[in-house]
Amino acid sequence: NAGVTQTPKFRVLKTGQSMTLLCAQDMNHEYMYWYRQDPGMGLRLIHYSVGEGTTAKGEVPDGYNVSRLKKQNFLLGLESAAPSQTSVYFCASSYSLKAQPQHFGDGTRLSIL
């Protein structure tokens, strides 16, 4: 009963490097989300997806790209990492955009040096 699984759990990058964070869910949820959480800022939505093959921008999309090629997977890419992207990244999924609560992965701690 995995729920939402994020990989990797920790990563340290140098400025300018690229990487992809993977989120996988086994609950057959249509909706998936990527958030970042910074001290004193709360959770902020980066991008989200309402179904396979669709993505949309959230509150803080700049510097990130996403893809949802399969229903169960939602990838978050950093093309050229910057120190401002040091954060904890959470993936989440839900049955619907509106009423259902979201189920979160346990996070990826990313440091950009």
Added chain:
Amino acid sequence: RKEVEQDPGPFNVPEGATVAFNCTYSNSASQSFFWYRQDCRKEPKLLMSVYSSGNEDGRFTAQLNRASQYISLLIRDSKLSDSATYLCVVYGGSQGNLIFGKGTKLSVKP
């Protein structure tokens, strides 16, 4: 005005105390409301949904006042294990997604 505002705390209370958290939201069209709990360095987890008539789950009571755009969470008989950050969450922000408050930190002491 921020979309969802909470008192950041921390609230430091003794075991057995009753503690209340408040939250205000700016979008009067907001449709769904939740309280999440987040332990240190862990993911947020749903604590309870908030219904218009108010609802209770064991020691936890949630209230919604749509006229004042105000949500509350009451914890009775606090336990050490209640120590966490409590996030007020509203559906129906400007982008039609869940909007998270910054959280209120609770520390329950023996």
